[in-house]
Amino acid sequence: MIRRRKEDERVHVAAELVGNTLVIRLQGELDMHTVEEFKHEAERYLMDKRVKNLVLVLSKTSLIDSSGVGAILGRYRTIKERGGTMIAVGLRPVVKRILKLSGVLNVVETAESERRALARL
16 A cells, blocks of 8 residues: 655754754654755755754654665764764654664764753754
8 A cells, every 4th residue: 555645744844053053953754755855954054064063853753764864864974074963852752763773862862952952062
């Protein structure tokens, strides 16, 4: 059975710079259908070499598949090469489980809120 995607399942990506930290807020599903939008928006900001850290706000993210995990790890590598830190914020149980099983949480820090994540950096 093929599941049809509804328009409201699309990912919404909002990004902003806070000092030398890129804050990306994701809403919806980060999967093979939406990962390019996430990567494009992140890379647009990461072209600026002054960006050192990344806070990924996932409190409104309902699902991440393997392509989403790969995209997150790709941005993590960029941040790590710059000597920075990546923090995932507001993980829902299903998203936390996916990130834990995939090993992402072995390298990416977590925080309860965006404010606390930014305070650590």
